[in-house]
Amino acid sequence: MKTKLNVIDGKHYEAVLRIQKELRIYKSKIENTDLIVERSRFMKLMEELIAYIYGLINKNNQEVFKYFKHSSFFQENKVFFSRVNCYYARVLETIEAIDLISQGNHKKNKFGKDLFINEYPKILFEKSTRELKELGIDKKQFQEFVILETGSLPVTILAYFVATKIPKIIGVDSNQEAIYMAGEITRNMNKKEQRISYSHFSPLDYNYSKADIVYIPSYARNKRKILDRIAKTAKDGVMVLCRTPVQFGELLLDSAEVGLNPRFFKECEIKMQKPFLDKLLVLSTLDF
Amino acid sequence: MKISAKEKKDLNNLIKELTGFQQRLSKFDYVKDREDFFKEMERFKGFIRKQADEKLYKNFEKSKSFPEFKRFFRKMEEYYERTLEAIEAVGLMTQSRTNSSNINFFQHISSKHVQVTYEQIKNELNMIDLKKRKRFVMVGIGPLAESVLFLFENTDALKIVGLDNNQEAIHISSEMIKSIINTPRIELIHCDGADYDYKNEDVVLVANFCARKSKVLDRIVETGKNGIQIILREPVFLINLIYREATSGINPRLAIVDEIYFDKTKAKSLLLEKLDY
Structure with a gap:
């Protein structure tokens, strides 16, 4: 049965109001926190916010989310929450990257998840590896894999480097500091095989003509515009792995599903068992 | 032609x-x-x-x-x-992290680039009456924030605000500063210079590679007090190939009050002031 959005019953109305109230408190706390001086407090607040959103997703609040998504609160605050989440995710990666470089961990011949110091990248690495197996990409003959918004910590690049034999893995980021750190981390392990390279570009300007697979991470913004650019410049049949939010995850992450470029087919989607804010969409363009 | x-x-x-x-x-x-x-x-x-x-x-x-x-x-x-x-x-x-003794920023920086910036900013500050100007903002600090550190070490400024809209840059610079000094005089903010509110500031320095120089100047005019001063680094001749210029369409509320030319780098720095009438 379809939800009639213009009619909301008392139970759902109460639920939406409760969620909005909680989120307002988070917003106010985040706004009153200096991102630099009070970095630990900010990171902790973001962890709590994400845990709260996991909780909402876990409770299977699909029906409540439908109403919430159409509320003025969601529309007015989505930009704020996705902006701070993007900042949080990239800083989290930068913290790990600086730790790795300053401790010289990247030079100790450590591969895979053992390379990382903190728990967060280890979990991400495992997640990417599991997804890879599920997709069977390790068994396919791809030549060029483009990973967008690589960030300072190239977790996805490393997962694909370790688990596949793809000869060319290109990390694309518009941020030069991120490329420097990601490059420094993979430089040592890339010495012999030279499979990893980086490109300093915005995903909206990059030319995807040689790519066989393109990966769009969860915190990438303007996903639909990126997909339009891929549809415009990539070869027919290109495969796109795009992370897109699940339910309340839409408050923190940009969705790729609404208004998807008509050139793309949705081949499948992969959801992980553990509570994650997003799922992996597997898209491809028509080979024609 | x-x-x-x-x-x-x-x-x-x-x-x-x-x-x-x-x-x-x-x-x-x-x-x-x-x-x-x-x-x-x-x-x-x-x-x-x-x-x-x-x-x-x-x-x-x-x-x-x-x-x-x-x-x-x-x-x-x-x-x-x-x-x-x-x-x-x-x-x-x-x-x-590996050396517990105090680190002097400029002694440990090997890059020529920093020495050039150091010389440049020293000369730029000569255009300003430092006794009257106590709050500084640097737009586009980059990951090293060397201008902010120069202002910290060489002026009595009460507050030096550093802005950058790049989260990696702001994180690296804040961590780097934290690793060498602990001071409330420096405040770094993750913000685009074209969005910042300049109402409390006395002097704004705009970095060479700032991407939206003209918009930053417009924003300073919009939010800054009358008399606020701006040090604007402008390219000369072929340096225009690497840096943006902003003086050709400069906001009419700003007047050029002084300028210095750096022969070594073929760059010039202008001192602009928001008109007091």
């Missing part, structure tokens, strides 16, 4: 040289060939700094190839400069 045969020849030679730099720089992988890329960028910057022929520059500026060269070299320069700073900043942090 027709130009003479000699002018055409000079222009062709210049374009040939720049095409050579463009081809060589395009071949480098940012990570694997970083050292070679840096050396070629140094050669390129040395080349453009030597060119001081005004007529040649004017012709080149109007040529078809100018916009494409500008797009290409600006991207290269931004990458080069910010990566250089990130390397220095991460290196300094590594030193401070």
Whole structure:
């Protein structure tokens, strides 16, 4: 049965109001926190916010989310929450990257998840590896894999480097500091095989003509515009792995599903068992 | 508009040289060939700094190839400069983590680039009455924030605010500063200079590679108090290939009150002031 959005019953109305109230408190706390001086407090607040959103997703609040998504609160605050989440995710990666470089961990011949110091990248690495197996990409003959918004910590690049034999893995980021750190981390392990390279570009300007697979991470913004650019410049049949939010995850992450470029087919989607804010969409363009 | 045969020849030679730099720089992988890329960028910057022929520059500026060269070299320069700073900043942090004794920022920075900025800012501050100006903002601090540190060490400024809209840069610079000093005088903010509220500030310094210089100036006019001063770094001749200029369409509420020319870097710094009437 379809939800009639213009009619909301008392139970759902109460639920939406409760969620909005909680989120307002988070917003106010985040706004009153200096991102630099009070970095630990900010990171902790973001962890709590994400845990709260996991909780909402876990409770299977699909029906409540439908109403919430159409509320003025969601529309007015989505930009704020996705902006701070993007900042949080990239800083989290930068913290790990600086730790790795300053401790010289990247030079100790450590591969895979053992390379990382903190728990967060280890979990991400495992997640990417599991997804890879599920997709069977390790068994396919791809030549060029483009990973967008690589960030300072190239977790996805490393997962694909370790688990596949793809000869060319290109990390694309518009941020030069991120490329420097990601490059420094993979430089040592890339010495012999030279499979990893980086490109300093915005995903909206990059030319995807040689790519066989393109990966769009969860915190990438303007996903639909990126997909339009891929549809415009990539070869027919290109495969796109795009992370897109699940339910309340839409408050923190940009969705790729609404208004998807008509050139793309949705081949499948992969959801992980553990509570994650997003799922992996597997898209491809028509080979024609 | 027709130009003479000699002018055409000079222009062709210049374009040939720049095409050579463009081809060589395009071949480098940012990570694997970083050292070679840096050396070629140094050669390129040395080349453009030597060119001081005004007529040649004017012709080149109007040529078809100018916009494409500008797009290409600006991207290269931004990458080069910010990566250089990130390397220095991460290196300094590594030193401070392994060395418990106090670290003097300028003693430990090996880059020539920092020495140049150091000289430049020292001269720029001579244009300002430092007794009257106590709050500074630097727009576009980059990962090394060397201008902020210079202001901290060489002025009695009560507050020095550093802005950058790049989260990695702001994180690296804040961590780097934290690793060498602990002071409430410095405040770093993750913010675009075109969005910041300048109402409490006395002096604003706008970085060379700031992407939206004109918008930053408009925002200073919109939110800053009358009399607020701005140090604006502007490119001269071929330096226009790597940095944006903002003075051609300058906001009418701003007046140029002073300027310094740096012969070594072929750059000039202007002191602008928001009119007091």
